[in-house]
Amino acid sequence: MSDHSKSSPLPKYFAVWIALLVCTFLTYKAAYLDLGRFNALVALGIATFKATLVTLFFMHVWHAGEKLVKLVVISTLFFFLLLLALSMADYGTRLWS
Amino acid sequence: MSMATPTIQPVVRENYERENYLNKHYGVGSWLLTTDHKRIALLYLVSITFFFFIGGFFALLIRLELLTPASDLVQADTYNKLFTMHGMVMIFFFLVPSIPAVLGNFLVPMMIGAKDLAFPRINLLSWYLYIIGGVMMLHCMLTGGVDTGWTFYAPFSTAFTNTKIIEAGLAIFVAGFSSILTGLNFVVTIHRMRAPGMTWSRLPLFIWAHYATSIIQILGTPVIAITIVLVAAERALHLGIFDPKLGGDPLLFQHLFWFYSHPAVYIMILPSMGIISEIIACYSRKRIFGYSFVAFSSIAIAVFGFLVWAHHMFVAGISVYAALLFSLLSYAVAVPSAVKVFNWTATLYKGSIHYDAPMLYAFGFLGLFTIGGLTGLFLAALGIDVHVTDTYFVVAHFHYIMVGGAVMGYLGGMHFWWPKISGRLYPEGWAKLAALIVFIGFNLTFFPQFLLGYMGMPRRYADYSHMPEFQILNVFSTAGATILGVGYLLPMIYFLWSMRYGKPAPDNPWNAAGLEWMTPSPPTTFNFEQEPVVTWEAYNYDELDAPHKQEVPVVR
C-alpha cells in the first residue's frame, strides 16, 4: 500500500540493509566459535532477527494499515510451529519409555 | 407438492428467457473461458459429478467382491487397486472440491453482495488445474493405477510397489493446487468484497463455514504437496528419507501426510455444515439458535483440526506420550462439532417445520453426522482404537461423516439452491422419495460395517474366508449400496429433466433469507444491478414471514 509517511523511507531501508548484512557476517563468524549447544540457538536467533527485519520493514508489515496482514503472518507462523512442535511431541518422547 | 411458505412474487414466465448468466453468451468458448463464478461453479458441477461416478464405480466393484468371502471376483492385487482408486478419486476429486467449488463458487459472492470473487481468472485457473489433475488421475488409473491405499504409506509406496505412484501423486498435487487457489480466493473475497453493511456478524453461516474451510485449504494442502514431492523424489532417486533400511523414518511420512489429511476431513465436512445451517433456518423459519457459537465453532474446528493428526497413527509406533496427547486433543476437537449439533437442534425447537426435500437431507445429516462423530470419539479412545483400528469400524465411521454428513449436505444444498442456479423447480415428490432412498440405502450399507469392524473384519481385505460368518453383514452392505446408488441417480435424472421441463422458479421460492435470494432465478451475470446495502441481521425470518402471519385474536 502507499507509504503515507511524509518523510522518505530510504534511510530506513538502507539502515535495515546494513543491519541484515552485519547480521549475516555475525552469523557466519559465530558459527566458527565454540558455543556448545548455543551455536544453533545463536544461528537461529540471528536468522529470526533478520527475518523479522525483512518482514516488518521490507514487506511493510510494520506500517500496515490494518491488523489483517499481521494476523495472516502470525497465524501462518503459528501453524508452522505447530507442525514442528507436535511432531516433536512424538520424536522427542520416543525414548522416554 | 411443496409445503414452502407461499411467496408473494408471482412466477414470471420470462425469468429464464430474459438475459441471465446462462444465456448471456453461447458457445463452448464462452463457457471454457468464462470468468463468471456461476458458470465456473457449473463447470465444476459437471466435472465432480463425473468423478463421483468413477469413484462410485470402484465402490460398486468393491462391494461386489465382498459379497462372498473368497477373493473370487478380482485378485487381491486388483482389489488393492480398487479401494485405492475409490479413495483417491472420492477424496481428492469429489469430496474436497464438491461443495466449495460448486455451491461455494456460486453462492459466496452472491451471499455477501459482490459481483464476483476477488480473483475471477484465478477461479477459472482453479478449475483447469482440477481438470488437469483429473485427467492425469484418469490416465494413471487406465494404465494400471495404484495399489497402496489412498494413504500411500512409505516405504511401500516409495520402495516396494511397482504401481504408478508418481503419476497419481502428481495428479493429486495439481488438484491440491486447485484447492489452495479456491481457498485463497474465498478468504480474500470474504475479507474484501462484502457489500456495505454486511458486517461479519451478519454473514450467513454458509460463509463462515467456507471461510473456515478456506483456512484449512490454505494452510494444510501445501504440506501434502511437499509430502508428494518427497515421495516422488524418493521413488525416482532411491533416496532414504522414509525408508528404514536407508536410515529413514516411515513415521515421518505419516506425520507429514496426516498433518494435511486430517484437516482435510474438515474441509470435507465444514461446508456441508454451512449448508445445513441455511436449510434448517429456512425450513424452521427461524434464526439459527446461537449464531455466534455456530460461527466461531467453524473457526474452532478449523484450528483444532490441525492439532489431532496423529490419532491416525496410534498403533504405528509413535510414543505413548504423544498418543496420550493426541487422544486428548481429539476429544477436544469434537466439542465445536457438538456445539453445532446442539444449536441446530435448538433451532428446530418451536420452529415452524417444513418437510421439504432439503430439510429431509438436513434431518438425515443431523442423525448420521452425530453417529459418525460419536464413533469418532470411540476411535479417539486409545484402548478402543487398538482393537478396531484398520477394521471396518473405521470405514463405517468415516463414511457416516463423509457420505452421511458431507454428501447429504451437498445434496440438500443442491436441492435448496437449484431454483436459483437453474431457474427451475425440481419435482418435490421425487426429491422426497430420493432423500428417503438415500437415507435407507446409506444406513443399510454402512451400519453393518460398524458391526463387522467391531467383530474384527479387517479393512482392505479382498478375502475374508478365514471368517465366513462375516458374509451375511457384507451382503446387507452390498444391498444397501445398490439402493444408495439408485438414490443418487434419481436427483441426477430429475435435475436434468427440470432444466427442460421443470416449472420456472420464482426468485425466492422458499421465501428464504439471504442476499442470493434477492436476485432473479437464474441470476444475471453480475448478480446485482446495484450494490446492495445491508441493514438487517442474518436469518431475518421474522421480517420475511411478517406479511404472511394472520392476526390471531388474543383473548385477554
Added chain:
Amino acid sequence: MSDSSTSNSSLAGLQHSEPLGHGKHHPELLHHFADVQQQRNSASLGMWVFLATEVMFFGGLFCAYLIYRLAYFGDFAAASKSIDATLGATNTAVLICSSLTVVLAVWAAETARRTLLIGSLILTMLLGLAFLGIKGKEYKDKFDEHHVPGASFSFENVPVPGHPGQYANPQHAEIFFALYFVMTGLHALHMVIGLGIFTWLLIMAWKGRFTPQYNTPVEIGGLYWHFVDLIWIYLFPLLYLIDRHL
C-alpha cells in the same frame, strides 16, 4: 446491461449505494471491484495468503530437516562441513542486496521515478541470476564430489566433527544431501519463477504502466521476492553452519 424492470420487488426497500456507472474509473480497475483501493487491497491480501501457503510448503521440509538433524546430528555436521559456507554466505548477502533493490523499486513506482524503477528491477534480476550462478557452482562441486544422492553417492571415511575416530554414516549423510538438494532446489525453482515475474514487471515498467496510483504488481511481486529471501535466511544457517567450529 441487465434489464432492471422485472426485479420482482426483490430489492425493494433496500437502500442502494450509487449505481456503478461507467464514469470516471481508473483504466486498470477491473469491473468486479468497486474501486481501485479495494482492488489493491485484495491483490495484496491475496499475495500474503499465497505466501502463507508457501511457508507451509517449505515448512514440511523444515520439519523433516529438524527431525533428522536431531537424530543424526554428527552425520549431518560432517555433511554440512563439506558444503561451502563462504559461497553460502555470499549468496545470503546477494539476496539481501536484492531485497534492498526490490524495496527501492516499489518506492520508485510509488513516487513516479521511472529510471530508478527500471534500474532497480534490472539490478534485482542481476542479483537473482548471480545467486543462481553461485548455486550452480555449488551443485557442480557436489556432483564432482559424488555427494548427489542416488546411485553414485559416496561419503566414505568422512570424520564426524569433534569426534575423532568416528566416521559419518553414509546413509545418514545421504539423507542430509537429499534434504539439501530438495530444499535448495525448491528454493532455486522459486527464484527462477521470481525472475520470470520480474521480467514481466520490467516489461510493464518499460511501457510505463506503473504510476503512483497503480503499482500493485510491483508491490506484490516484491512481496514474493522478499519471501524467497526469507526462506534462504533460514536455509543458510541450518544447512551450512552446523558445528563449523569443530
